[in-house]
Amino acid sequence: MARKSLVGVVADELLDRIIAGEFPAGSSVPGELELSARHEVSRMTVREAMKTLEAQRILSVERGRGTFVNPLNRWASLEAVLRAASEGQNEAAASVQLIELRRMLETGACELAAARISDADIQALFGHVAAMRAAHEVNDVAAFVEADLAFHDLILLASENVFVAVLFAPLHRVLEKRRAETSAVPTIQEHAIGHHQNIAEALESRDPSRSREAMDLHMQQTLDDLKNLVLEAP
Numbered sequence: 001m002a003r004k005s006l007v008g009v010v011a012d013e014l015l016d017r018i019i020a021g022e023f024p025a026g027s028s029v030p031g032e033l034e035l036s037a038r039h040e041v042s043r044m045t046v047r048e049a050m051k052t053l054e055a056q057r058i059l060s061v062e063r064g065r066g067t068f069v070n071p072l073n074r075w076a077s078l079e080a081v082l083r084a085a086s087e088g089q090n091e092a093a094a095s096v097q098l099i100e101l102r103r104m105l106e107t108g109a110c111e112l113a114a115a116r117i118s119d120a121d122i123q124a125l126f127g128h129v130a131a132m133r134a135a136h137e138v139n140d141v142a143a144f145v146e147a148d149l150a151f152h153d154l155i156l157l158a159s160e161n162v163f164v165a166v167l168f169a170p171l172h173r174v175l176e177k178r179r180a181e182t183s184a185v186p187t188i189q190e191h192a193i194g195h196h197q198n199i200a201e202a203l204e205s206r207d208p209s210r211s212r213e214a215m216d217l218h219m220q221q222t223l224d225d226l227k228n229l230v231l232e233a234p
Contacts, residue, residue, distance in 0.1 A: 006039075006041050006045045007045055007048045007049045007052060008049075008052075009039070010035065010039050010041060010045060010046055010049035011049040011050075011052045011053055013039070014029065014035070014049065014050075014053065015053065015058065015080060015083070016087075018058065018069055019083055019084045019087050020087075023069050024069065025069050025070065025071040025072065026068060026069065026071075027068065027069055028065075028066040028067060028068050028069075029050075029059065029066075029067050029068070029069060031066070031067075032046045032047060032050075035049075050067060054067075055076075056075060056076050056077035056080055057070055057074050057075055057076040057077075058070060058075050058077065058080055072084055078170055079170070082170060082171070082173070082174055085098065085174050086173065086174045086177055092231050095178055095181075095226055095230075095231070096223065096226065096227070098171075098174065098175070098178060099219060099222055099223045099226065100223075101171075102175075102219060102222075103216065103219035103220075103223075105164060105167065105168070106152065106155070106156070106215055106219065107212050107215045107216045107219065108159075108164075108212070109155055109156050109159040109161065109164050109215075110155055110159075110199065110202075110203070110211045110212055110214070110215035111208045111209070111211055111212035111215075112159040112160065112161060112208075113155050113158035113159045113160075113203060113211065114202070114203055114205075114206055114207060114208040114210075114211040114212075115206065115208060116158055116159065116160045117155075117158040117203055118158070121154055121158050122200065122203060122204050124154055125151060125154060125155070125196075125199075125200040125203065126200050128147045128148075128150050128151040128154070128196070129147075129151065129193065129196045129197050129200055131143065131146075131147035132144055132147045132148060132151075132189070132192065132193050132196060133193055135147060135189075136186070136189045136190070136193060139186065141180060141183050141184050142180070144183050144189060145176060145179040145180050145183050148179055148183065148192060148196070149172070149175065149176060149179065151196055151199075151200075153168075155199075155203070155215075156168055158203075181230065182222070182225065182226060182229075182230055185225070185229050185230065187225070187229060188225045188229055188230075191221050191222075191225055192218075192221075192222070195214070195217065195218035195221055196218070198214045198217070198218070199211070199214040199215055199218060201214075202214040
């Protein structure tokens, strides 16, 4: 158990250094001797830590050349990718890709929810929109984000597809951080309120195609706002 703990410590610190940009994609990481001296552990512990990151496809070992960092899109650990998305240097790319993922999953979930959502949940959606409006009026970003996330979570659950909810659960921390950044812009809040109202009305109509389109338009507006009002803002 002690060895496993030390292996985890070494692996986590090396991953932190990779995410911080100290070792960008394509670069080599320090060798066993350097890492064992840094952490005051055995070379065996370092070797196991490196194997852990290699198994997650964060590192690639090239015999005779060294150990190199893989590009983020090759990583096979969701936890590591989420850490990179929330703590890494290339936040712009991560933000765009997160919306792309949401667009793929949430439009489908909204389409499914149209035929499955209860009347009570429909009213709850309108309640979340009202909470967003109230928060917007006093520029309470935290309350706005809370209502926004609750709105989307309700639709995911209303899809009644167990895999959708499970896939989104690990993303919650990153989504909350990203929402707080974008929702700090009043214009983005206004756009979001209008689109959430449209989505709620589409779901109330029980029309799957209309519901999917309403969510898709919201995702496109979110992407446009991110690019034009956040990433390119002076």
